[in-house]
């Protein structure tokens with residue numbers, strides 16, 4: 589027997605229903621906010637992620653499914669969705685159009701991480717990317733939309749927000765941080781030491797307890813923002829306050845992808861174990877330029893579908909559709925015409941084997957059919973069917989032509 593690869597899963601029955609319900613719910617809400625569907629390839633040039641997610645990020649440096657294809661191209665399976673959408677946006681020259689563009693997508697992402705509960709190597713995201721809107725109202729709108737999606741799915745969450753500043757305030761802050769980190773260098777872990785040189789901001793979210801305790805006194809970006817970033821962040825918090833959306837400002841929230849500036853956020857749940865981030869996102873105003881497009885502000889997010897699968901409250905399913913069965917071999921073929929006609933309007937399960945009454949009732953139960961429609965010898969002779977509405981318990985015999 590061949591098993592799925594480590595960290596990869598098949599989705600069937602109850603799980604696939606949950607998956608679809610999440611995607612459908614999020615899609616309905618995203619459409620209400622003006623998002624249209626975009627599909628981009630799973631396989632992309634490796635350079636795309638190096639330039640966007642960042643060479644020194646864990647995702648790019650350690651976790652990519654990267655290989656040379658048969659044409660000697662350096663390619664990889666997308667570890668996230670934003671870079672591909674931005675590439676597609678630039679490729680279609682949408683950066684040259686004055687209209688604001690909003691896209692939603694869902695699909696598999698690949699990261700070669702150590703699998704554990706809530707952490708897979710192939711996982712699925714539902715994401716949205718909004719292009720062309722620099723106003724912090726858009727950041728607020730996106731956070732509102734995610735809250736609405738989780739509410740519709742019956743999922744509670746905590747929201748953490750931070751500002752990562754911009755090209756004006758980030759560089760001087762980085763310098764301050766590097767000086768601070770260099771002084772405590774000896775006591776920091778190996779990873780942090782490497783990051784001081786490559787990506788000092790990432791030191792702030794090191795999980796190592798000793799590092800965390802040393803970082804309590806680190807300079808905070810939130811108190812070093814330039815005026816524009818500070819005004820926007822204050823506006824965002826007041827909008828969230830007024831909307832009654834609770835949040836916590838986490839000055840160490842830096843996100844694992846390098847393209848963010850200004851607003852960064854994460855939605856977390858305490859009910860799913862250590863991998864508690866259920867959605868993440870933020871603003872990435874420089875990424876379109878970085879991928880050779882015209883300067884275009886942008887903001888987006890992605891929800892981890894597998895992470896919320898167990899938390900979703902599924903709506904009660906009511907019985908629906910028709911179960912068709914024959915109690916005599918001769919009647920089986922007469923069921924096909926009925927099935928084809930009824931499939932124009934509802935779900936039909938057709939049992940090919942003639943069986944006794946009880947067996948058919950059990951079969952109808954298994955597929956959750958609302959109506960059981962059977963043909964026995966009498967019905968066959970009279971051109972009728974016996975119909976039972978399992979919910980109202982009503983039974984009757986009707987002419988096939990009238991059914």
Ligand code: HAM
Pocket residue numbers: 667668669670671699701706707708709711712713715716717844845865866867868869870887888889890891892893894895
């Ligand atoms: P991210 O935070 O890397 O952001 O991923 C978003 C979500 O995907 C996470 O919050 C988590 O729920 C889920 N996730 C990540 N890794 C795994 C994994 N190994 N197994 C299961 N679930 C996982 C991004 O990917 C950005 N592209 C989000 C974004 C869109 N920012 C702006 N636009």
